[in-house]
Amino acid sequence: MTQTLTIRRPDDWHLHLRDGAMLEGVLPETARHFGRAIIMPNLVPPVVTADDARAYRDRTLAAVPAGMAFEPLMTLYLTETTDPGNVAAAHAAGLITAVKLYPAGATTNSASGVRDIDRVMPVLETMAEIGLPLCIHGEVTDPAVDIFDREEVFLDTVLDPLRTRIPELKVTLEHVTTAQGVDYVTAAEGDIAATITTHHLMINRNHILAGGIRPHYYCLPVAKRATHQQALRKAAVSGNPRFFLGTDSAPHADPTKESACGCAGVFSATNTLSCLAHVFEEEGALDRLEGFTSRFGPARYGLAPADTTITLEKRDDPVAYPAKIDTGAGPVTVFDPGHPLFWHVTA
Ligand code: NCD
Ligand code: ZN
Secondary structure, X not given: OOEEEEEEOOEEEEEOOOOHHHHHHHHHHHHOOOOEXXXXXXXXXXXXXXXXXXXXXXXXXXXXXXXXXXXXEEEEEOOOOOOHHHHHHHHHOOOEEXXXXXXXXXXOOOOOOEOOHHHHHHHHHHHHHHOOOEEEOOOOOOOOOOHHHHHHHHHHHHHHHHHHHOOOOOEEEOOOOOHHHHHHHHHOOOOEEEEEOHHHHHOOHHHHHOOOOOHHHOOOOOOOOHHHHHHHHHHHOOOOOOEEEOOOEOOOOHHHHOOOOOOOOEOOOOOHHXXXXXXXXXXXXXXXXXXXXXXXXXXXXXXXXXXXXXXXXXXXXXXXXXXXXXXXXXEEEOOOOOOOOOEEEOO
């Protein structure tokens, strides 16, 4: 029997689109299923000022294929020289939805990020005053800290002290990957939420490393052991509105991933909804999928949920997704969960 599920049109609260030919190649993959997305600012050079955000928004809108409706929600990349007045003006003009904090060196294109949090306190204080959320890549960069511990250490040494200093700051802990991160966000007082990616619900570190190294599963924060994956799945299906979808779909052309030193990033825009329906069904929580993909994110950002819907249908035949997307910037491999998916997005 065919099962169908109709939900409000989803939004993606953490997405990398890049620029130029890559932007043109990958944007349709998101716009096909999603109404809005928070667009990450880690271009080279990064999107740091209101003018940068306006120009990037315009380039993004220009890449939306005819007949598709998609609203990019722009962000600014926080640097140690970011001007609080420029951030406030961008917010007042309706140009930006959030500001992104990358610890310098934490991940792809993060060299201009923050080394000393004291230097960005004036911006963060302004953001708390005007109610502008801070999206955080929550990993320490100290080379002495094991890569699998970098999120957990960040919670204690950076995030919690920051939230104690500015309790009114709205914080989104992005792409949470640990049970400790889930517990922190669940228990914390004040205005905090977390996004969870599609791939972190479907893979753990064994998938990356056991039986051969799989570069297309490598991303940052890196997937942790299976117990953490289970904690993320529990949080995602819990119905707790503090946890919602941010795919962190992050395209890199295949040669840059299939390399002796491959880039971090998983590209999952194409099949994310089939993946999520699969996970929520496995968890016996299909009725909670809409909250995770379409309701909790808008509520968090003070926006209405979409007034349009999409329909998913579970069929006997698997969905035929392409293994790669061809872009003008090269082929990009689509996230492969390692098993067939039966939930088709039909309308
Ligand atoms: C992202 C990218 O490629 O821009 N990579 C990733 O592994 N997630 C950067 C990021 O969000 O960390
Ligand atoms: Zn990201």
